[in-house]
Amino acid sequence: MSEISKTKGRPRKFDKENxxxxxxxxxxxHGFEGVSVANLASSMGINVxxxxxxxGNKEQLFFKSVELYGKTNANIYAPALALDTAYxxxxxxxLGEVDLVTNPEAPDGCLMVQGALVTSPESQELSDMMSKLRxxxxxxxxxxxxxxxxxGDLPKNADAKALACFIMTVNSGIAVQAKTGVKRHELLKIVDYSLLAFRKIAMLD
Amino acid sequence: MSEISKTKGRPRKFDKENxxxxxxxxxxxHGFEGVSVANLASSMGINVxxxxxxxGNKEQLFFKSVELYGKTNANIYAPALALDTAYxxxxxxxLGEVDLVTNPEAPDGCLMVQGALVTSPESQELSDMMSKLRxxxxxxxxxxxxxxxxxGDLPKNADAKALACFIMTVNSGIAVQAKTGVKRHELLKIVDYSLLAFRKIAMLD
DNA sequence: GTATTTATTTAGTGAACAATACAAAAATGT
DNA sequence: ACATTTTTGTATTGTTCACTAAATAAATAC
Structure with a gap:
């Protein structure tokens, strides 16, 4: 069952992960439909x-890109959810979202928002999948x-679903704003404001 | 200078505005790149x-669509800005944004956000134009x-730009959430929360 | 009636799209 | 040495893309 054996055929010339x-x-x-397979291949330095x-194909390459995105750039939720308090x-x-969408070593914005927010009817399933992930x-x-x-960290009459929806709304808004060109320090103000709101909404003070 | 004279050539068979x-x-x-000219024409009931x-061409048709959008569906800002208080x-x-993005007689979401948030490099100018409009x-x-x-409606030390950025962030977030399938009554909760935040941020209470 | 103007229809243009067929090349297994 | 396996490069598939040339049709102008 181990996959440590030497590969048999001609070895791949390029680094698959890179x-x-x-x-x-x-x-x-550019989004799923904003980049062509020919473009992808030449940028990757390989033939189609x-x-x-x-x-596999373009769609599977997109899925694997989303997977890599979640493991590297967008690894926000797992560590955040493990923290002690809702606040x-x-x-x-x-803050993780702001870091993600303004990272100078990566494109502005968030793949989950702009990767396939709208598509041609042919790629509707892909757009639906991104909605589901969000x-x-x-x-x-x-x-x-x-x-x-x-x-007892949040009051009994707090609305957990609505609080989550509020945070996700701000998150998505931050992603759009970053793509619009809004700078990191301005987005950090938005985070401060939203957290002020969170405390008030959750009736923490 | 008047344009009341009868048109000379063969009359157009279709209603241009419709x-x-x-x-x-x-x-x-579907966004600018998510719909083809052939698709547009056949849906409009006309030949290419x-x-x-x-x-003119696809890009000019998009511009004119944005213009119609601003005059009809998205006529939010002019009446809002004329109101008496910042709040x-x-x-x-x-509230106008929620009405816009959940109108059952129109597609979900906001054209200014999802019309050309990301594009192929060829349509980058169009994406930039939408950013500028936002x-x-x-x-x-x-x-x-x-x-x-x-x-004196807002305190002297209020941050007007940051307040505007906060509202626009929530607005964009609401647009993404509507496209994701979040329902009107949930978005109205987000608006309530955001207005609570607004009062607190603007130090109105 | 004839000329002019504009819209419609049919039938295309070359370019780009996602995806492949095929044969040569480069590794391993025996 | 030779068969097997996988990757590579070249060339190409059929389809769709935005866009248009050309002929016909329907209106007004004089």
Whole structure:
């Protein structure tokens, strides 16, 4: 069952992980339909058939890019949700989003928002999948806030789902603003404001 | 100088304004690059050359769609900015956005956000134009809040630009959430929360 | 009636799209 | 040495892209 055995055929000339990273950055900047397979391949420094051999097709390459995105650039939720208080969770998610969308070594904005927010009818499923992923993250937050209510960290009459929806709304807004060109220090003000709001909404003070 | 004279050549068989409305709805739902000229023409009930004769080309058709959008569906800012207090302005803009992005007779979401948030490199100018339009609206808000500070409606040390940026961030977030499938009554909660935040940020109470 | 103007229809243009067929090349297994 | 496996490069598939040339049709101008 181990996969340690030497590969048999002709060895791949390019670094698959690095090629995937290049694809991710192109999808990130231009969206799924804003970049062509020919463009992807040449930017990755490979021929089109090598891309298909290594990644399947354009859609699967996009999925793998999203996966890499979640493991590297957008690894926000897992560590944030593990924090002690609902407030810290909200803070970590919003600050993590600002870091993500203004990272100078990556495209501006958020792949989950701009990767396939709108598409041609042919790619509707892909757009739906991205919506589901955003809703999944919102669900994680809602569950975490629910737990905070049970723990007594949030008041009993707090609305966990609505709080999560509020944070996700600000998150998405921050992503659009970053793509619009709004700078990091301005987005950090938005985070401060939103956290002030969070405390008030959650009736923490 | 009057343009009341009868048109000379063969009369157009289709209603130009209605055709433009159909184009607007397609761009709204699928984005500039998510719908083809052939698709636009057939949905408008006309042949492709008629589209070019009436509207120039795809880009100009998009511009005219944006213009129609501003005059009809998205006529939010002018009436909102004329209201008496900064709080009422913020409230009208956020509620107007929710109405806009959840109107059951139009596509979900906001054309200014999803029309060309990301594009292929060839359409970068178009994406930049949409960013500029969003920033223009934000500028209107900032100016209005500045005036509110001068009027004593907002405290002297309020940050007009940051307040405008906050409202625009929530606005964009609401647009993304509507496209994600979040329902009107949930978005109205977000508006309530954001207005609570607005009062606190602006130090109105 | 004839000329002029504009819209419509049909049938295309070359370029770009996602995806592949095929054969040569480069590794391993026996 | 030779068969097997996988990647590579070249060339190409059929389709869709934005856009248009050309002929016909329907109105007004004089």
């Amino acid at each position: 090629a995937l990273k290049i694809a991710l950055h192109l999808f990130w900047r 058939p090598s891309l298909y051999a290594a990644f 810290e969770v909200a803070q970590a998610i919003l 809703l999944t993250a919102e669900g994680w937050m809602a569950d975490r806030f629910e737990k905070a209510i049970e723990d | 055709a433009l409305k159909i184009a607007l709805h397609l761009f709204w739902r 050359p008629s589209l070019y004769a009436a509207f 009422e302005v913020a409230q009208a803009i956020l 920033l223009t609206a934000e500028g209107w808000m900032a100016d209005r809040f500045e005036k509110a500070i001068e009027d």
